[in-house]
Amino acid sequence: MPSVFLYHVVGDLTVGKPEMVEFYETETVESAIRAIGESTECGIPVWKRKSHGGMIENSETRLQRFVGILNSLDIVAFLASSECLEDQDKAIKTPVSQVVVPNTSLLKLVDPATRLIDALEMMKQGVRRLIVPKSMGWKGMSKRFSILYNGKWLKNADTPNCSSNNNLTINTNRPSSSGTSNLNKFCCLSREDVIRFLIGCLGALAPLPLSSISSLGAINSNYNSVEASLPAIEATGKLPEDPSAIGVVEPIPNGQCKIIGEISASRLWKCDYLAAAWALANLSAGQFVMGVEDNVAGRSLPDFSVNSAVDDDNTANGTGSTRLRKFSSRSIGFNPGNSVRIGRSIYRGRCAPLTCKITSSLAAVMAQMLSHRATHVWVIEDHSDDILVGVVGYADILAAVTKQPTSLTHVNRPEGFATLF
Numbered sequence: 001m002p003s004v005f006l007y008h009v010v011g012d013l014t015v016g017k018p019e020m021v022e023f024y025e026t027e028t029v030e031s032a033i034r035a036i037g038e039s040t041e042c043g044i045p046v047w048k049r050k051s052h053g054g055m056i057e058n059s060e061t062r063l064q065r066f067v068g069i070l071n072s073l074d075i076v077a078f079l080a081s082s083e084c085l086e087d088q089d090k091a092i093k094t095p096v097s098q099v100v101v102p103n104t105s106l107l108k109l110v111d112p113a114t115r116l117i118d119a120l121e122m123m124k125q126g127v128r129r130l131i132v133p134k135s136m137g138w139k140g141m142s143k144r145f146s147i148l149y150n151g152k153w154l155k156n157a158d159t160p161n162c163s164s165n166n167n168l169t170i171n172t173n174r175p176s177s178s179g180t181s182n183l184n185k186f187c188c189l190s191r192e193d194v195i196r197f198l199i200g201c202l203g204a205l206a207p208l209p210l211s212s213i214s215s216l217g218a219i220n221s222n223y224n225s226v227e228a229s230l231p232a233i234e235a236t237g238k239l240p241e242d243p244s245a246i247g248v249v250e251p252i253p254n255g256q257c258k259i260i261g262e263i264s265a266s267r268l269w270k271c272d273y274l275a276a277a278w279a280l281a282n283l284s285a286g287q288f289v290m291g292v293e294d295n296v297a298g299r300s301l302p303d304f305s306v307n308s309a310v311d312d313d314n315t316a317n318g319t320g321s322t323r324l325r326k327f328s329s330r331s332i333g334f335n336p337g338n339s340v341r342i343g344r345s346i347y348r349g350r351c352a353p354l355t356c357k358i359t360s361s362l363a364a365v366m367a368q369m370l371s372h373r374a375t376h377v378w379v380i381e382d383h384s385d386d387i388l389v390g391v392v393g394y395a396d397i398l399a400a401v402t403k404q405p406t407s408l409t410h411v412n413r414p415e416g417f418a419t420l421f
Contacts, residue, residue, distance in 0.1 A: 011112030017187035025097035042265040043071035071265040077236040079277030191394040209363035228286030243376035243393040261289025
């Protein structure tokens, strides 16, 4: 086990993190779109309101108010329903309580002195956000080679099984390292924050960072996909949980598939939600991901009255002007380029899905995800034309970096440092 996991604590990752602002289930979809644009992992935690405004909560009471995490794909899928397309103004005023999928297991509240290894175990089990109390006396530096933190015993230091569910909550039997905590002030850590911290500690993780993702068993072959010729709306029949992405593929004669794009929370993160919802409901999956021009098979596409508050950087205080916008591939975040003919349709070229090879190093995949603010990377074969093998997400990376040396298969070290990035 790399020492960085044992001698660092969650509090080391919270230095400089802003105070968490709760997003309530009574807020509208329009407000959620703005909040998601400023979030990490393309989603926001949704909370119930306090029963009494001035009450001071304990950790158990606070967690009972957590509803689930709402992402951009959830919203676009909701807006693509026939009822929402008939009245888009009413749809964006819908409370998010009608859109978010309740799942209280996605968030845990932990003490700043929780060991990093324990936090990783939680995230490997499906937790996507950690809520950490903010402390007035926080020093922001854990003491190396010690089970003491600022004079307090580290949480779980004497617990042999760190993956036990009993470790997923604050240990109230020991003194908290929070000291003079602000009881109602918390910050939020995402898996992206953890990966960003780990990429700054690559030396301490050696030789894992230079090992191939295939040798580490980090490739997940249980991915969701939809054929390019099928209606795009079929991708939303059962939305995937983690990663929140559906690969758009084109079958080839040998039974394998080529990936040509994706429908995911990452791609829809800062898109024009109304235009994307119309496209999802009316176009094929291939047309949706590759982008289309203003006419498809002689059919004129509609004008949209889009609230510029969704994607206008000049909008102040969340109030924006309404302006007409013609639907095109650019309006849902696509950049048309050269056209590519697939079957009988013409797809307008756009940026390809984020991919890596099966021999790509773990560090290279981590760097890809962080540089693109993506929650996943699609894996293709080495000497093939985009033949899809699987996907690597946050959970797969966290499982790989905490893998015991004895459980590693043959390590495939990429040739030369240049292959790292």
